[in-house]
Amino acid sequence: MIERRPLLQAAAHLVLIIGVLTVAFPVWLAIVASTHPQSAFETGLIPVWPGDQALVNYGAMFGEGLSNLGAPPLSGMLFNSLVMALVIACGKIAISITSAFAIVYFRFPFRMFAFWCIFITLMLPVEVRILPTYKVVADLGMLNSYAGLTIPLIASATATFLFRQVFLTIPDELMEAARIDGAGPLRFFWEILIPLSRTNIAALFVILFIYGWNQYLWPLLITTDEGFYTIVAGIKRMAEAVDSLPIWNYVMAAAVMAMVPPVLVVVLMQRVFVKGLIETEK
Amino acid sequence: MRRAWGQAWLFILPAFVFLLAFTHIPVVQTLIDSFWSTAKGRRPARFVGLENYAHMMADPIFAKAMINSAIYGAITIPASVGLSLVMALFVHRRFRGVGLMRVAFFTPTVLPLIAVANIWLFFYAPGFGLIAQLRDLVGLAPVNLVGQPATALYAVAAVTVWKEAGFFMIFYLAALQTIPEPLREAAAIEGCRPWTFFRRVTWPLIMPTTLFVSVNAVIGAFRLVDHVYVMTRGGPDNASQLLLYYIYEVGFRFWDTAYASALTMVLVAILTVVGIGQFFAADRKVHYK
Numbered sequence: 001m002i003e004r005r006p007l008l009q010a011a012a013h014l015v016l017i018i019g020v021l022t023v024a025f026p027v028w029l030a031i032v033a034s035t036h037p038q039s040a041f042e043t044g045l046i047p048v049w050p051g052d053q054a055l056v057n058y059g060a061m062f063g064e065g066l067s068n069l070g071a072p073p074l075s076g077m078l079f080n081s082l083v084m085a086l087v088i089a090c091g092k093i094a095i096s097i098t099s100a101f102a103i104v105y106f107r108f109p110f111r112m113f114a115f116w117c118i119f120i121t122l123m124l125p126v127e128v129r130i131l132p133t134y135k136v137v138a139d140l141g142m143l144n145s146y147a148g149l150t151i152p153l154i155a156s157a158t159a160t161f162l163f164r165q166v167f168l169t170i171p172d173e174l175m176e177a178a179r180i181d182g183a184g185p186l187r188f189f190w191e192i193l194i195p196l197s198r199t200n201i202a203a204l205f206v207i208l209f210i211y212g213w214n215q216y217l218w219p220l221l222i223t224t225d226e227g228f229y230t231i232v233a234g235i236k237r238m239a240e241a242v243d244s245l246p247i248w249n250y251v252m253a254a255a256v257m258a259m260v261p262p263v264l265v266v267v268l269m270q271r272v273f274v275k276g277l278i279e280t281e282k
Numbered sequence: 283m284r285r286a287w288g289q290a291w292l293f294i295l296p297a298f299v300f301l302l303a304f305t306h307i308p309v310v311q312t313l314i315d316s317f318w319s320t321a322k323g324r325r326p327a328r329f330v331g332l333e334n335y336a337h338m339m340a341d342p343i344f345a346k347a348m349i350n351s352a353i354y355g356a357i358t359i360p361a362s363v364g365l366s367l368v369m370a371l372f373v374h375r376r377f378r379g380v381g382l383m384r385v386a387f388f389t390p391t392v393l394p395l396i397a398v399a400n401i402w403l404f405f406y407a408p409g410f411g412l413i414a415q416l417r418d419l420v421g422l423a424p425v426n427l428v429g430q431p432a433t434a435l436y437a438v439a440a441v442t443v444w445k446e447a448g449f450f451m452i453f454y455l456a457a458l459q460t461i462p463e464p465l466r467e468a469a470a471i472e473g474c475r476p477w478t479f480f481r482r483v484t485w486p487l488i489m490p491t492t493l494f495v496s497v498n499a500v501i502g503a504f505r506l507v508d509h510v511y512v513m514t515r516g517g518p519d520n521a522s523q524l525l526l527y528y529i530y531e532v533g534f535r536f537w538d539t540a541y542a543s544a545l546t547m548v549l550v551a552i553l554t555v556v557g558i559g560q561f562f563a564a565d566r567k568v569h570y571k
Contacts, residue, residue, distance in 0.1 A: 099297035106290035123557035132308030155300035255397035
Protein backbone atom coordinates (compact mmCIF):
# COMPACT_ATOMS: atom_id res chain seq x y z
CA MET A 1 0.00 0.00 0.00
CA ILE A 2 1.34 3.38 -0.92
CA GLU A 3 -0.99 5.62 1.03
CA ARG A 4 -2.53 4.79 4.36
CA ARG A 5 -6.23 4.18 3.94
CA PRO A 6 -7.72 3.02 7.23
CA LEU A 7 -10.84 1.44 5.71
CA LEU A 8 -8.80 -0.63 3.25
CA GLN A 9 -6.42 -1.64 6.00
CA ALA A 10 -9.27 -2.77 8.19
CA ALA A 11 -10.73 -4.78 5.31
CA ALA A 12 -7.34 -6.36 4.62
CA HIS A 13 -6.99 -7.36 8.24
CA LEU A 14 -10.47 -8.83 8.25
CA VAL A 15 -9.64 -10.97 5.21
CA LEU A 16 -6.43 -12.10 6.88
CA ILE A 17 -8.20 -13.08 10.07
CA ILE A 18 -10.85 -15.03 8.18
CA GLY A 19 -8.05 -16.75 6.27
CA VAL A 20 -6.23 -17.74 9.43
CA LEU A 21 -9.47 -19.02 10.94
CA THR A 22 -10.23 -21.17 7.89
CA VAL A 23 -6.80 -22.68 8.10
CA ALA A 24 -6.55 -23.05 11.83
CA PHE A 25 -10.11 -23.94 12.81
CA PRO A 26 -10.06 -27.58 11.65
CA VAL A 27 -6.84 -28.11 13.58
CA TRP A 28 -8.36 -26.50 16.66
CA LEU A 29 -11.38 -28.81 16.42
CA ALA A 30 -9.09 -31.82 16.25
CA ILE A 31 -7.31 -30.76 19.43
CA VAL A 32 -10.62 -30.11 21.15
CA ALA A 33 -12.07 -33.44 20.05
CA SER A 34 -9.12 -35.28 21.54
CA THR A 35 -9.91 -33.91 25.01
CA HIS A 36 -13.48 -35.17 25.33
CA PRO A 37 -14.87 -38.53 26.45
CA GLN A 38 -16.37 -40.74 23.76
CA SER A 39 -19.88 -39.93 24.98
CA ALA A 40 -19.43 -36.32 23.81
CA PHE A 41 -19.80 -37.46 20.19
CA GLU A 42 -22.98 -39.42 20.72
CA THR A 43 -25.11 -36.35 21.39
CA GLY A 44 -24.73 -35.13 17.80
CA LEU A 45 -23.12 -31.83 18.75
CA ILE A 46 -19.51 -31.02 18.04
CA PRO A 47 -17.73 -29.62 21.10
CA VAL A 48 -15.95 -26.33 20.41
CA TRP A 49 -14.16 -25.89 23.74
CA PRO A 50 -11.66 -28.34 25.27
CA GLY A 51 -12.96 -31.00 27.64
CA ASP A 52 -11.27 -32.54 30.66
CA GLN A 53 -10.40 -35.99 29.30
CA ALA A 54 -7.12 -35.07 27.61
CA LEU A 55 -4.94 -37.01 30.06
CA VAL A 56 -7.22 -40.05 29.92
CA ASN A 57 -7.38 -40.17 26.11
CA TYR A 58 -3.71 -39.57 25.47
CA GLY A 59 -2.76 -41.88 28.31
CA ALA A 60 -4.86 -44.66 26.80
CA MET A 61 -3.45 -44.12 23.31
CA PHE A 62 0.14 -44.11 24.52
CA GLY A 63 -0.35 -46.94 26.97
CA GLU A 64 -2.23 -49.68 25.16
CA GLY A 65 -3.49 -48.15 21.91
CA LEU A 66 -6.66 -49.61 20.45
CA SER A 67 -5.44 -53.16 20.38
CA ASN A 68 -8.87 -54.60 19.64
CA LEU A 69 -8.96 -52.51 16.43
CA GLY A 70 -5.45 -53.44 15.36
CA ALA A 71 -3.76 -50.20 16.40
CA PRO A 72 -0.68 -50.58 18.61
CA PRO A 73 0.30 -47.94 21.23
CA LEU A 74 1.25 -44.53 19.86
CA SER A 75 4.76 -44.51 21.29
CA GLY A 76 5.94 -47.40 19.11
CA MET A 77 4.37 -45.93 15.99
CA LEU A 78 5.86 -42.49 16.71
CA PHE A 79 9.28 -44.11 17.06
CA ASN A 80 8.90 -45.89 13.71
CA SER A 81 7.83 -42.65 12.03
CA LEU A 82 10.80 -40.83 13.53
CA VAL A 83 13.24 -43.48 12.29
CA MET A 84 11.67 -43.38 8.86
CA ALA A 85 11.69 -39.57 8.57
CA LEU A 86 15.27 -39.21 9.85
CA VAL A 87 16.74 -41.98 7.70
CA ILE A 88 15.00 -40.67 4.59
CA ALA A 89 16.04 -37.06 5.21
CA CYS A 90 19.69 -37.84 6.05
CA GLY A 91 20.00 -40.55 3.38
CA LYS A 92 18.62 -38.34 0.65
CA ILE A 93 20.84 -35.42 1.61
CA ALA A 94 23.94 -37.65 1.73
CA ILE A 95 23.49 -39.36 -1.63
CA SER A 96 22.26 -36.28 -3.44
CA ILE A 97 24.97 -33.91 -2.22
CA THR A 98 27.68 -36.31 -3.38
CA SER A 99 26.07 -36.95 -6.75
CA ALA A 100 25.52 -33.23 -7.32
CA PHE A 101 29.19 -32.65 -6.43
CA ALA A 102 30.29 -35.22 -9.04
CA ILE A 103 28.04 -33.76 -11.72
CA VAL A 104 29.01 -30.13 -11.19
CA TYR A 105 32.73 -30.36 -10.44
CA PHE A 106 34.00 -33.30 -12.50
CA ARG A 107 34.26 -33.89 -16.21
CA PHE A 108 34.12 -37.62 -16.82
CA PRO A 109 32.92 -40.00 -19.53
CA PHE A 110 29.13 -40.56 -19.58
CA ARG A 111 28.62 -37.48 -17.41
CA MET A 112 25.61 -36.35 -19.40
CA PHE A 113 24.28 -39.89 -19.41
CA ALA A 114 24.49 -40.03 -15.61
CA PHE A 115 22.91 -36.59 -15.41
CA TRP A 116 19.89 -37.59 -17.48
CA CYS A 117 19.52 -40.95 -15.75
CA ILE A 118 19.12 -39.10 -12.49
CA PHE A 119 16.95 -36.28 -13.74
CA ILE A 120 14.47 -38.41 -15.63
CA THR A 121 13.35 -39.75 -12.24
CA LEU A 122 12.09 -36.29 -11.24
CA MET A 123 8.86 -37.31 -12.92
CA LEU A 124 8.55 -40.59 -11.07
CA PRO A 125 7.63 -39.95 -7.43
CA VAL A 126 7.13 -43.05 -5.33
CA GLU A 127 3.35 -42.95 -5.63
CA VAL A 128 3.59 -43.34 -9.38
CA ARG A 129 6.02 -46.26 -9.34
CA ILE A 130 4.43 -47.85 -6.30
CA LEU A 131 3.43 -51.12 -7.97
CA PRO A 132 6.81 -52.00 -9.56
CA THR A 133 8.80 -50.77 -6.56
CA TYR A 134 6.65 -52.87 -4.25
CA LYS A 135 7.51 -55.94 -6.32
CA VAL A 136 11.25 -55.24 -6.10
CA VAL A 137 11.07 -54.76 -2.33
CA ALA A 138 9.04 -57.94 -1.92
CA ASP A 139 11.53 -59.90 -4.06
CA LEU A 140 14.41 -58.60 -1.97
CA GLY A 141 12.64 -59.76 1.20
CA MET A 142 12.51 -56.23 2.63
CA LEU A 143 8.81 -56.20 3.59
CA ASN A 144 8.30 -55.40 7.29
CA SER A 145 11.72 -53.86 7.83
CA TYR A 146 13.17 -50.39 8.27
CA ALA A 147 15.20 -50.94 5.12
CA GLY A 148 12.04 -51.54 3.09
CA LEU A 149 10.40 -48.49 4.64
CA THR A 150 13.21 -46.12 3.81
CA ILE A 151 15.63 -47.18 1.06
CA PRO A 152 13.19 -47.08 -1.89
CA LEU A 153 12.20 -43.53 -0.89
CA ILE A 154 15.79 -42.33 -0.61
CA ALA A 155 16.19 -42.79 -4.35
CA SER A 156 14.98 -39.59 -6.00
CA ALA A 157 16.37 -36.72 -7.98
CA THR A 158 14.76 -33.65 -6.42
CA ALA A 159 17.47 -33.10 -3.82
CA THR A 160 20.24 -33.68 -6.36
CA PHE A 161 18.65 -31.03 -8.55
CA LEU A 162 18.50 -28.53 -5.67
CA PHE A 163 22.13 -29.08 -4.69
CA ARG A 164 23.20 -28.72 -8.31
CA GLN A 165 21.50 -25.30 -8.40
CA VAL A 166 23.28 -24.31 -5.19
CA PHE A 167 26.71 -25.45 -6.40
CA LEU A 168 26.30 -23.58 -9.69
CA THR A 169 26.01 -20.31 -7.76
CA ILE A 170 29.32 -20.89 -5.95
CA PRO A 171 32.06 -19.00 -7.86
CA ASP A 172 34.62 -21.08 -9.75
CA GLU A 173 37.43 -18.99 -8.29
CA LEU A 174 36.96 -20.75 -4.97
CA MET A 175 37.73 -24.08 -6.56
CA GLU A 176 40.73 -22.66 -8.40
CA ALA A 177 42.07 -21.15 -5.19
CA ALA A 178 41.58 -24.41 -3.34
CA ARG A 179 43.46 -26.27 -6.06
CA ILE A 180 46.35 -23.83 -6.07
CA ASP A 181 46.62 -24.22 -2.32
CA GLY A 182 46.89 -27.95 -2.84
CA ALA A 183 43.48 -29.09 -1.60
CA GLY A 184 42.20 -32.29 -3.22
CA PRO A 185 38.57 -32.83 -4.26
CA LEU A 186 37.65 -34.40 -0.92
CA ARG A 187 39.11 -31.55 1.08
CA PHE A 188 37.35 -29.00 -1.15
CA PHE A 189 34.08 -30.86 -0.65
CA TRP A 190 34.32 -31.10 3.15
CA GLU A 191 35.88 -27.76 3.98
CA ILE A 192 34.37 -25.43 1.40
CA LEU A 193 31.26 -26.81 -0.27
CA ILE A 194 29.54 -28.27 2.79
CA PRO A 195 30.00 -25.20 5.02
CA LEU A 196 28.85 -22.96 2.15
CA SER A 197 25.63 -24.90 1.61
CA ARG A 198 24.75 -25.27 5.30
CA THR A 199 21.55 -23.22 5.07
CA ASN A 200 20.36 -25.16 2.05
CA ILE A 201 21.06 -28.45 3.77
CA ALA A 202 18.99 -27.29 6.75
CA ALA A 203 16.09 -26.13 4.57
CA LEU A 204 16.15 -29.37 2.65
CA PHE A 205 16.26 -31.33 5.87
CA VAL A 206 13.01 -29.68 6.98
CA ILE A 207 11.25 -30.48 3.69
CA LEU A 208 12.54 -34.04 3.55
CA PHE A 209 11.77 -34.77 7.20
CA ILE A 210 8.16 -33.71 6.60
CA TYR A 211 8.09 -35.69 3.37
CA GLY A 212 9.28 -38.83 5.15
CA TRP A 213 7.02 -38.32 8.14
CA ASN A 214 3.91 -37.84 6.01
CA GLN A 215 4.47 -40.90 3.84
CA TYR A 216 1.31 -42.90 3.93
CA LEU A 217 0.70 -45.31 1.09
CA TRP A 218 4.18 -46.81 1.13
CA PRO A 219 4.28 -47.82 4.82
CA LEU A 220 0.69 -49.03 4.56
CA LEU A 221 1.65 -51.51 1.84
CA ILE A 222 5.08 -52.47 3.15
CA THR A 223 4.18 -53.13 6.79
CA THR A 224 1.79 -55.85 7.89
CA ASP A 225 3.56 -56.40 11.19
CA GLU A 226 2.24 -54.07 13.95
CA GLY A 227 5.78 -53.53 15.19
CA PHE A 228 6.61 -51.56 12.04
CA TYR A 229 3.46 -49.43 11.73
CA THR A 230 4.12 -45.73 11.36
CA ILE A 231 1.72 -43.31 13.01
CA VAL A 232 0.31 -42.02 9.74
CA ALA A 233 -0.49 -45.54 8.55
CA GLY A 234 -1.81 -46.38 12.01
CA ILE A 235 -4.35 -43.56 11.88
CA LYS A 236 -5.83 -45.02 8.74
CA ARG A 237 -6.41 -48.36 10.47
CA MET A 238 -8.10 -46.61 13.39
CA ALA A 239 -10.22 -44.43 11.14
CA GLU A 240 -11.68 -47.52 9.54
CA ALA A 241 -13.28 -48.30 12.88
CA VAL A 242 -15.03 -44.91 13.09
CA ASP A 243 -17.65 -46.16 10.65
CA SER A 244 -19.13 -48.34 13.37
CA LEU A 245 -18.45 -46.49 16.64
CA PRO A 246 -17.63 -42.80 17.19
CA ILE A 247 -14.19 -43.07 18.76
CA TRP A 248 -13.35 -39.63 17.38
CA ASN A 249 -11.58 -38.72 20.61
CA TYR A 250 -8.98 -41.46 20.08
CA VAL A 251 -8.61 -40.91 16.34
CA MET A 252 -8.12 -37.17 16.89
CA ALA A 253 -5.59 -37.79 19.67
CA ALA A 254 -3.58 -39.89 17.22
CA ALA A 255 -4.00 -37.26 14.49
CA VAL A 256 -2.78 -34.52 16.82
CA MET A 257 0.27 -36.56 17.80
CA ALA A 258 1.02 -37.19 14.12
CA MET A 259 0.91 -33.44 13.46
CA VAL A 260 3.10 -32.29 16.34
CA PRO A 261 6.55 -33.35 15.05
CA PRO A 262 6.36 -31.76 11.57
CA VAL A 263 4.95 -28.53 13.03
CA LEU A 264 7.69 -28.54 15.66
CA VAL A 265 10.39 -28.97 13.02
CA VAL A 266 9.03 -26.07 10.97
CA VAL A 267 8.60 -23.74 13.92
CA LEU A 268 12.05 -24.49 15.35
CA MET A 269 13.77 -24.13 11.98
CA GLN A 270 11.51 -21.46 10.48
CA ARG A 271 14.19 -18.82 10.06
CA VAL A 272 16.80 -21.01 8.43
CA PHE A 273 14.11 -22.76 6.38
CA VAL A 274 12.79 -19.64 4.68
CA LYS A 275 16.31 -18.29 4.18
CA GLY A 276 17.41 -21.50 2.52
CA LEU A 277 14.45 -21.47 0.18
CA ILE A 278 14.98 -17.87 -0.88
CA GLU A 279 18.62 -18.53 -1.64
CA THR A 280 17.91 -21.49 -3.90
CA GLU A 281 15.26 -19.48 -5.69
CA LYS A 282 17.80 -16.91 -6.84
CA MET B 283 40.48 -32.76 -10.10
CA ARG B 284 38.41 -32.42 -13.20
CA ARG B 285 39.79 -35.60 -14.65
CA ALA B 286 39.56 -37.90 -11.64
CA TRP B 287 37.11 -40.33 -13.29
CA GLY B 288 37.24 -42.97 -10.62
CA GLN B 289 36.47 -40.51 -7.85
CA ALA B 290 33.63 -38.92 -9.78
CA TRP B 291 31.93 -42.27 -10.30
CA LEU B 292 32.47 -43.15 -6.66
CA PHE B 293 30.60 -40.00 -5.65
CA ILE B 294 27.75 -40.68 -7.99
CA LEU B 295 27.53 -44.41 -7.36
CA PRO B 296 25.18 -44.49 -4.33
CA ALA B 297 22.55 -42.36 -6.03
CA PHE B 298 22.95 -44.34 -9.22
CA VAL B 299 22.54 -47.76 -7.60
CA PHE B 300 19.45 -46.72 -5.62
CA LEU B 301 17.80 -45.12 -8.61
CA LEU B 302 18.58 -48.06 -10.86
CA ALA B 303 17.27 -50.63 -8.39
CA PHE B 304 14.13 -48.83 -7.25
CA THR B 305 13.18 -46.61 -10.16
CA HIS B 306 14.63 -47.45 -13.58
CA ILE B 307 14.49 -51.24 -13.50
CA PRO B 308 11.02 -51.37 -11.91
CA VAL B 309 9.57 -48.93 -14.44
CA VAL B 310 11.04 -50.83 -17.39
CA GLN B 311 9.73 -54.05 -15.84
CA THR B 312 6.28 -52.46 -15.59
CA LEU B 313 6.36 -51.56 -19.26
CA ILE B 314 7.18 -55.20 -20.10
CA ASP B 315 4.54 -56.52 -17.68
CA SER B 316 1.90 -54.38 -19.32
CA PHE B 317 2.19 -56.56 -22.45
CA TRP B 318 1.70 -59.77 -20.50
CA SER B 319 -1.28 -61.25 -18.69
CA THR B 320 -1.50 -61.62 -14.91
CA ALA B 321 -0.26 -64.99 -13.65
CA LYS B 322 -3.06 -66.74 -11.79
CA GLY B 323 -2.42 -69.76 -9.61
CA ARG B 324 -0.77 -72.39 -11.78
CA ARG B 325 -1.37 -70.50 -15.03
CA PRO B 326 1.78 -68.51 -15.83
CA ALA B 327 1.73 -65.07 -17.45
CA ARG B 328 1.58 -65.15 -21.23
CA PHE B 329 2.32 -62.52 -23.84
CA VAL B 330 -0.87 -60.70 -24.82
CA GLY B 331 0.45 -57.72 -26.75
CA LEU B 332 -1.80 -54.70 -26.43
CA GLU B 333 -4.68 -56.59 -24.86
CA ASN B 334 -4.34 -54.80 -21.49
CA TYR B 335 -4.48 -51.47 -23.28
CA ALA B 336 -7.48 -52.57 -25.34
CA HIS B 337 -9.18 -53.60 -22.12
CA MET B 338 -8.39 -50.15 -20.70
CA MET B 339 -10.03 -48.39 -23.64
CA ALA B 340 -13.21 -50.37 -23.02
CA ASP B 341 -13.12 -49.98 -19.24
CA PRO B 342 -15.80 -47.52 -18.06
CA ILE B 343 -14.13 -47.10 -14.65
CA PHE B 344 -10.87 -46.06 -16.33
CA ALA B 345 -12.77 -43.48 -18.37
CA LYS B 346 -14.47 -42.27 -15.20
CA ALA B 347 -11.14 -42.05 -13.40
CA MET B 348 -9.59 -40.04 -16.25
CA ILE B 349 -12.53 -37.61 -16.35
CA ASN B 350 -12.46 -37.26 -12.57
CA SER B 351 -8.70 -36.67 -12.59
CA ALA B 352 -9.23 -33.94 -15.18
CA ILE B 353 -11.98 -32.27 -13.10
CA TYR B 354 -9.90 -32.68 -9.95
CA GLY B 355 -6.96 -31.01 -11.69
CA ALA B 356 -9.12 -28.26 -13.20
CA ILE B 357 -10.34 -27.37 -9.69
CA THR B 358 -7.28 -27.86 -7.54
CA ILE B 359 -4.57 -26.42 -9.83
CA PRO B 360 -5.95 -22.90 -10.45
CA ALA B 361 -7.55 -22.67 -7.01
CA SER B 362 -4.43 -23.59 -5.04
CA VAL B 363 -2.10 -21.47 -7.20
CA GLY B 364 -4.43 -18.45 -7.13
CA LEU B 365 -5.07 -18.72 -3.43
CA SER B 366 -1.36 -19.09 -2.67
CA LEU B 367 -0.59 -15.90 -4.58
CA VAL B 368 -3.29 -13.96 -2.72
CA MET B 369 -2.00 -15.29 0.59
CA ALA B 370 1.59 -14.41 -0.30
CA LEU B 371 0.59 -10.86 -1.31
CA PHE B 372 -1.17 -10.41 2.03
CA VAL B 373 1.63 -11.65 4.27
CA HIS B 374 4.41 -10.18 2.14
CA ARG B 375 4.03 -6.76 3.78
CA ARG B 376 5.37 -6.03 7.23
CA PHE B 377 2.94 -5.61 10.09
CA ARG B 378 2.51 -6.88 13.61
CA GLY B 379 1.88 -10.60 13.81
CA VAL B 380 2.89 -11.30 10.20
CA GLY B 381 5.19 -14.12 11.26
CA LEU B 382 2.35 -15.83 13.06
CA MET B 383 0.12 -15.54 10.00
CA ARG B 384 2.75 -17.00 7.72
CA VAL B 385 3.07 -19.99 10.01
CA ALA B 386 -0.72 -20.33 10.19
CA PHE B 387 -1.02 -20.36 6.38
CA PHE B 388 1.86 -22.76 6.04
CA THR B 389 0.71 -25.23 8.70
CA PRO B 390 -1.75 -27.28 6.58
CA THR B 391 1.12 -28.14 4.25
CA VAL B 392 3.18 -29.88 6.90
CA LEU B 393 0.31 -31.88 8.34
CA PRO B 394 0.03 -35.49 7.23
CA LEU B 395 -2.73 -35.65 4.61
CA ILE B 396 -4.24 -38.63 6.40
CA ALA B 397 -4.60 -36.75 9.67
CA VAL B 398 -6.04 -33.82 7.74
CA ALA B 399 -8.48 -36.10 5.93
CA ASN B 400 -9.78 -37.38 9.25
CA ILE B 401 -10.31 -33.86 10.51
CA TRP B 402 -12.25 -32.96 7.37
CA LEU B 403 -14.25 -36.15 7.53
CA PHE B 404 -15.20 -35.10 11.03
CA PHE B 405 -16.16 -31.76 9.48
CA TYR B 406 -18.28 -33.32 6.76
CA ALA B 407 -19.88 -36.03 8.90
CA PRO B 408 -23.64 -36.02 8.14
CA GLY B 409 -26.04 -34.87 10.84
CA PHE B 410 -23.17 -34.30 13.19
CA GLY B 411 -20.23 -32.55 11.54
CA LEU B 412 -19.75 -28.82 11.50
CA ILE B 413 -21.06 -28.28 7.97
CA ALA B 414 -24.17 -30.29 8.78
CA GLN B 415 -24.75 -28.12 11.82
CA LEU B 416 -24.30 -24.91 9.84
CA ARG B 417 -26.85 -26.10 7.30
CA ASP B 418 -29.22 -27.01 10.08
CA LEU B 419 -28.81 -23.52 11.51
CA VAL B 420 -30.01 -21.87 8.28
CA GLY B 421 -32.72 -24.49 7.79
CA LEU B 422 -31.25 -26.52 4.94
CA ALA B 423 -31.84 -30.25 4.65
CA PRO B 424 -28.96 -32.43 5.85
CA VAL B 425 -26.60 -33.74 3.15
CA ASN B 426 -23.78 -36.23 3.15
CA LEU B 427 -21.14 -34.31 1.22
CA VAL B 428 -18.67 -37.19 0.92
CA GLY B 429 -21.38 -39.84 0.60
CA GLN B 430 -23.29 -38.64 -2.45
CA PRO B 431 -21.95 -38.90 -6.01
CA ALA B 432 -22.71 -35.27 -6.89
CA THR B 433 -20.41 -33.73 -4.28
CA ALA B 434 -17.85 -36.39 -3.26
CA LEU B 435 -15.18 -35.30 -5.75
CA TYR B 436 -15.52 -31.63 -4.77
CA ALA B 437 -15.34 -32.46 -1.08
CA VAL B 438 -12.05 -34.23 -1.74
CA ALA B 439 -10.73 -31.42 -3.96
CA ALA B 440 -11.44 -28.81 -1.25
CA VAL B 441 -9.07 -30.62 1.11
CA THR B 442 -6.32 -30.67 -1.54
CA VAL B 443 -6.59 -26.92 -2.11
CA TRP B 444 -6.61 -26.26 1.63
CA LYS B 445 -3.42 -28.26 1.98
CA GLU B 446 -1.47 -27.20 -1.12
CA ALA B 447 -1.99 -23.42 -1.12
CA GLY B 448 0.30 -22.86 1.87
CA PHE B 449 3.17 -24.74 0.24
CA PHE B 450 3.02 -22.68 -2.95
CA MET B 451 2.71 -19.51 -0.87
CA ILE B 452 6.27 -20.05 0.39
CA PHE B 453 7.62 -19.95 -3.17
CA TYR B 454 5.62 -16.84 -4.04
CA LEU B 455 6.76 -15.19 -0.83
CA ALA B 456 10.38 -15.90 -1.75
CA ALA B 457 9.80 -14.47 -5.25
CA LEU B 458 8.06 -11.34 -3.95
CA GLN B 459 10.99 -10.61 -1.70
CA THR B 460 13.38 -10.50 -4.65
CA ILE B 461 11.46 -7.62 -6.29
CA PRO B 462 13.70 -4.58 -5.81
CA GLU B 463 12.41 -1.86 -3.50
CA PRO B 464 13.40 1.02 -5.90
CA LEU B 465 10.77 -0.24 -8.36
CA ARG B 466 8.11 0.24 -5.72
CA GLU B 467 9.41 3.71 -4.87
CA ALA B 468 9.57 4.76 -8.51
CA ALA B 469 6.00 3.55 -9.03
CA ALA B 470 4.87 5.50 -5.99
CA ILE B 471 6.45 8.69 -7.32
CA GLU B 472 4.74 8.19 -10.67
CA GLY B 473 1.43 7.90 -8.80
CA CYS B 474 0.91 4.29 -9.82
CA ARG B 475 -2.10 2.53 -8.32
CA PRO B 476 -1.48 -0.73 -6.43
CA TRP B 477 -3.46 -2.76 -8.96
CA THR B 478 -1.50 -1.32 -11.91
CA PHE B 479 1.75 -1.98 -10.08
CA PHE B 480 0.74 -5.58 -9.54
CA ARG B 481 -0.35 -6.10 -13.16
CA ARG B 482 2.58 -4.33 -14.80
CA VAL B 483 5.47 -5.05 -12.44
CA THR B 484 4.82 -7.79 -9.90
CA TRP B 485 2.98 -10.26 -12.12
CA PRO B 486 5.55 -10.33 -14.96
CA LEU B 487 8.41 -10.59 -12.45
CA ILE B 488 6.94 -13.55 -10.62
CA MET B 489 5.97 -15.35 -13.84
CA PRO B 490 8.82 -17.90 -13.54
CA THR B 491 7.59 -18.83 -10.07
CA THR B 492 4.05 -19.17 -11.37
CA LEU B 493 5.26 -21.62 -14.00
CA PHE B 494 7.26 -23.62 -11.47
CA VAL B 495 4.37 -23.71 -9.02
CA SER B 496 1.81 -24.69 -11.67
CA VAL B 497 3.86 -27.62 -12.89
CA ASN B 498 4.15 -28.81 -9.31
CA ALA B 499 0.42 -28.36 -8.90
CA VAL B 500 -0.18 -30.55 -11.95
CA ILE B 501 2.01 -33.33 -10.57
CA GLY B 502 0.30 -32.89 -7.21
CA ALA B 503 -3.12 -33.30 -8.81
CA PHE B 504 -2.12 -36.78 -9.94
CA ARG B 505 -0.10 -37.65 -6.86
CA LEU B 506 -2.18 -36.46 -3.89
CA VAL B 507 -4.76 -39.14 -3.28
CA ASP B 508 -3.96 -40.10 0.33
CA HIS B 509 -7.15 -38.52 1.62
CA VAL B 510 -9.29 -40.43 -0.87
CA TYR B 511 -8.47 -43.63 1.03
CA VAL B 512 -9.96 -42.22 4.19
CA MET B 513 -12.72 -39.99 2.89
CA THR B 514 -14.44 -41.79 0.02
CA ARG B 515 -12.40 -44.80 -1.16
CA GLY B 516 -13.11 -43.69 -4.69
CA GLY B 517 -16.85 -43.88 -4.16
CA PRO B 518 -19.72 -43.62 -4.02
CA ASP B 519 -20.17 -45.44 -7.32
CA ASN B 520 -16.72 -44.29 -8.53
CA ALA B 521 -17.76 -40.64 -8.20
CA SER B 522 -14.37 -39.73 -6.71
CA GLN B 523 -12.30 -42.36 -8.49
CA LEU B 524 -8.91 -40.91 -9.49
CA LEU B 525 -6.29 -42.49 -11.74
CA LEU B 526 -3.70 -43.22 -9.03
CA TYR B 527 -6.33 -44.54 -6.65
CA TYR B 528 -7.63 -46.83 -9.39
CA ILE B 529 -4.10 -48.18 -9.94
CA TYR B 530 -3.93 -48.96 -6.24
CA GLU B 531 -7.30 -50.74 -6.31
CA VAL B 532 -6.50 -52.81 -9.37
CA GLY B 533 -2.98 -53.64 -8.25
CA PHE B 534 -3.32 -54.19 -4.52
CA ARG B 535 -6.96 -55.05 -3.98
CA PHE B 536 -7.81 -57.12 -7.07
CA TRP B 537 -4.15 -58.16 -7.63
CA ASP B 538 -4.51 -57.76 -11.40
CA THR B 539 -0.90 -56.61 -11.73
CA ALA B 540 -0.81 -56.73 -15.52
CA TYR B 541 -3.69 -54.30 -15.89
CA ALA B 542 -2.28 -52.13 -13.09
CA SER B 543 1.03 -52.04 -15.00
CA ALA B 544 -0.72 -50.76 -18.10
CA LEU B 545 -2.49 -48.11 -16.00
CA THR B 546 0.82 -47.14 -14.41
CA MET B 547 2.32 -46.60 -17.86
CA VAL B 548 -0.50 -44.15 -18.68
CA LEU B 549 0.31 -42.19 -15.54
CA VAL B 550 4.06 -42.27 -16.30
CA ALA B 551 3.33 -41.01 -19.83
CA ILE B 552 1.24 -38.11 -18.51
CA LEU B 553 3.87 -37.13 -15.96
CA THR B 554 6.65 -37.37 -18.54
CA VAL B 555 4.85 -34.81 -20.68
CA VAL B 556 4.43 -32.60 -17.62
CA GLY B 557 8.09 -33.17 -16.72
CA ILE B 558 9.25 -32.00 -20.14
CA GLY B 559 7.09 -28.94 -19.61
CA GLN B 560 8.86 -28.42 -16.30
CA PHE B 561 12.27 -28.43 -17.99
CA PHE B 562 11.09 -25.78 -20.42
CA ALA B 563 9.68 -23.76 -17.52
CA ALA B 564 12.98 -24.00 -15.66
CA ASP B 565 14.79 -23.00 -18.84
CA ARG B 566 12.66 -19.93 -19.33
CA LYS B 567 13.25 -19.00 -15.72
CA VAL B 568 17.02 -18.95 -16.28
CA HIS B 569 16.72 -16.77 -19.37
CA TYR B 570 14.34 -14.40 -17.66
CA LYS B 571 16.83 -13.16 -15.10
